[in-house]
Amino acid sequence: MTKKAKNPFQRSLFEEEEDSHLLSSSKTSSTFADNLSLPIHRWFRYSAGFSALWARETIRTAIAEQKSEVRILDPFAGSGTVLVEADRAQVPSFGVESHPFVARLARAKTANTTNADKFKAYTTEILARAEKNKPNLESHSVLTRKCFPDEILANLDQLRSAWRQVENTTEKELGWLALASILRQCSPVGTANWQYVLPKKTKAKTSNPFEAFKTKAKQICFDLAERPVGAHKSSLIRGDARSMLEVPDEWATLVITSPPYPNNFDYADATRLEMTFFGEIEGWGCLQDAVRKYLVRSCTQHISPIVSTTSEIVRSPELDPIRKEIEAVIDALEKARHEHGGKKNYHTMIAAYFLDMAKVWKDLRRVTSPHARVCFVVGDSAPYSVYVPVDVWMGRLAVASGFRSFSFLKTRDRNIKWKNRKHRVPLHEGQLWVKG
Ligand SMILES: C[S@@+](CC[C@H](N)C(=O)[O-])C[C@H]1O[C@@H](n2cnc3c(N)ncnc32)[C@H](O)[C@@H]1O
16 A cells, blocks of 8 residues: 555645646746756755755745845755745855754755865775775665665665765765765665555666766766856755744745645654665654754654643643634544544644644744745644644734744645545645735
């Protein structure tokens, strides 16, 4: 069974096109697919990412319209799509990302202390060392061994050892990115863009690790050589959107972002394969401490320890602007829970998610200028068929935090064609525009 069938209200950022109906004829904001043909964006396929061309257009419009300097913030920076585009437009930007693996990706993509020549020299050295290294398969976890046949893992291990042997530099971070980005294409087991592994599926075609690494290194060199001179104004902060300590007061004039949706997608599990390969975690059990505790609580895996405190969370004053509606939804979810085998704690997830987002809006008000504009790419959700109007509640939380007004531009319908879907609640996705 695919992840899609298991997760009927999965966000459309992860859905196939057949499940959605594009409403905007031009660029949709919510898909990473086109980024795979764009310099720098194509270095790592981050399926939760949004459209770089849409971000580019949004930045261009702001530069044309704004009289003062444009300063951009992405509080959920992900793989750095907005930062790469801000650098391209040569405007200053901050990105905040709390997932350690994803933050590292964004930082590697926007690092300004290397160039094509330095990276070429670095990868030549890595490959030369790798060829001489003796593979050590025993050093890999059960998961990694399950995903790669010995002869492929042997090559990957040689590359990993070579990568470890060379001292810390910006090039080393790009080397890490290059190696991370080829893992799934080298595995013959089904590795979807997101799930760590689909044990019952196999791929017909897999890449040779040395060849794949060389190809990726060439691509990175090419893009580095093409990067405009002086295009380095972004800063990636590994931090928390709920409290963006490093971002100065009233700094941003434009916010472009997409937060996790409250749809039970586990961002921590999504990078398990890569983090395990590099020895950053030993297994699933480590994800809570290594990753999940830093993230907005948007999946039930986050909240098992706090289920008993649901009513306390709902009573938080931060939720006053949506109190009546959220209480009704949480009641409905608690009831629905008993009618479903999985008995998932969506009621706690929704309460914790909106408490987290209320904190994000509060801190966004602090770090944005009085006339800032904010765009959140968001999608609604319907766990156990209980509708959660994410865009409206977000807008209300924004206004309660001191923003002036909000409007929503729908870009696509979701959950309208899906044959296996478990509920028939129509969903949508779009841009929530908030005025400062
Ligand atoms: C939809 S993705 C953003 C993707 C991004 N627009 C891109 O193009 O790569 C949402 C991101 O929010 C991050 N995130 C979750 N909780 C966070 C928090 N408390 N602070 C900062 N980032 C967080 C997730 O790790 C994820 O990368």
